[in-house]
Amino acid sequence: MAAELTPGIAAENFGSACLTDRRALRRTLLARRLALPSAEWAQLSCRVCAHLRAGFPQLSAMTVGFCWPLNHEPDLRPLIEGWVNERRKGFRALLPVVVAADQALAFRAWTPGTVMFADRYGIPTPASGDFLIPEVLLLPVNGFDSAGYRIGYGGGHFDRTLASLRPRPLAVGVGFELARLASILPQPHDQPLDAMVTEAGVFRPCR
Numbered sequence: 001m002a003a004e005l006t007p008g009i010a011a012e013n014f015g016s017a018c019l020t021d022r023r024a025l026r027r028t029l030l031a032r033r034l035a036l037p038s039a040e041w042a043q044l045s046c047r048v049c050a051h052l053r054a055g056f057p058q059l060s061a062m063t064v065g066f067c068w069p070l071n072h073e074p075d076l077r078p079l080i081e082g083w084v085n086e087r088r089k090g091f092r093a094l095l096p097v098v099v100a101a102d103q104a105l106a107f108r109a110w111t112p113g114t115v116m117f118a119d120r121y122g123i124p125t126p127a128s129g130d131f132l133i134p135e136v137l138l139l140p141v142n143g144f145d146s147a148g149y150r151i152g153y154g155g156g157h158f159d160r161t162l163a164s165l166r167p168r169p170l171a172v173g174v175g176f177e178l179a180r181l182a183s184i185l186p187q188p189h190d191q192p193l194d195a196m197v198t199e200a201g202v203f204r205p206c207r
């Protein structure tokens, strides 16, 4: 991905043997992110939020799907709560709902007052409300590459979601430079990102 803001921190080059095994790769990347001290995670999250706000000002008037931070994924809640509190016309925040293991995600509206339940993965999820369609999806990544491909937790939820939603939402990956890979060796089902945001800036895919 070409840097539009600050150039990225030196890319980590995982060996090709590692790249052939997504499960091992996921475990390695997840362990690296979990090893971040909480204060550093909070600082990196703040920088991701700042780049999102500066790079995508249009989001404050759109229906934006985001994720409750799991396992040290970037914490976008301050940014989202800021937009909720600004009460801008057209802004709505949505969180994913896992309807079934092999299906696309559904989405429900979220505000700081929303009643939540823990889903099958223990992720806080809005307990009720209509299913709504996001115009933009802020997708956490466990790994990403310069061609705009990502890997998540291996459920295929986001790939199925992006493959099925019409119109397709703008897909913006959110993560940290520690998740940057030379290539994730994309498979036919992998849905590319439109952009990627890390603590180092906003990147557009080089394809």
Ligand SMILES: Nc1nc2c(c(=O)[nH]1)N(C=O)[C@@H](CNc1ccc(C(=O)N[C@@H](CCC(=O)O)C(=O)O)cc1)CN2
Pocket (backbone or CB within 6 Å): 023, 026, 067, 068, 069, 070, 073, 096, 097, 098, 105, 121, 123, 140, 152, 153, 154, 155, 156, 157, 158
């Ligand atoms: N914060 C957050 N919420 C999200 C997602 C996400 O990626 N992040 N999802 C995006 O889809 C959905 C949940 N998807 C998930 C899929 C699998 C696992 C999980 O824990 N999987 C096992 C097995 C992984 C493997 O086989 O390698 C594990 O990690 O132990 C968690 C969430 C909806 N909500």
Ligand SMILES: Nc1ncnc2c1ncn2[C@@H]1O[C@H](COP(=O)(O)OP(=O)(O)OP(=O)(O)O)[C@@H](O)[C@H]1O
Pocket (backbone or CB within 6 Å): 022, 150, 151, 152, 153, 154, 155, 156, 157, 158, 159, 160, 163, 189, 190
């Ligand atoms: N559109 C789709 N239709 C059917 N199966 C799919 C689709 N997209 C992905 N899958 C299946 O989901 C499984 C997991 O895919 P993959 O390893 O790419 O997950 P991931 O990108 O890490 O997960 P996620 O998309 O939830 O973040 C694969 O077995 C894949 O075949």
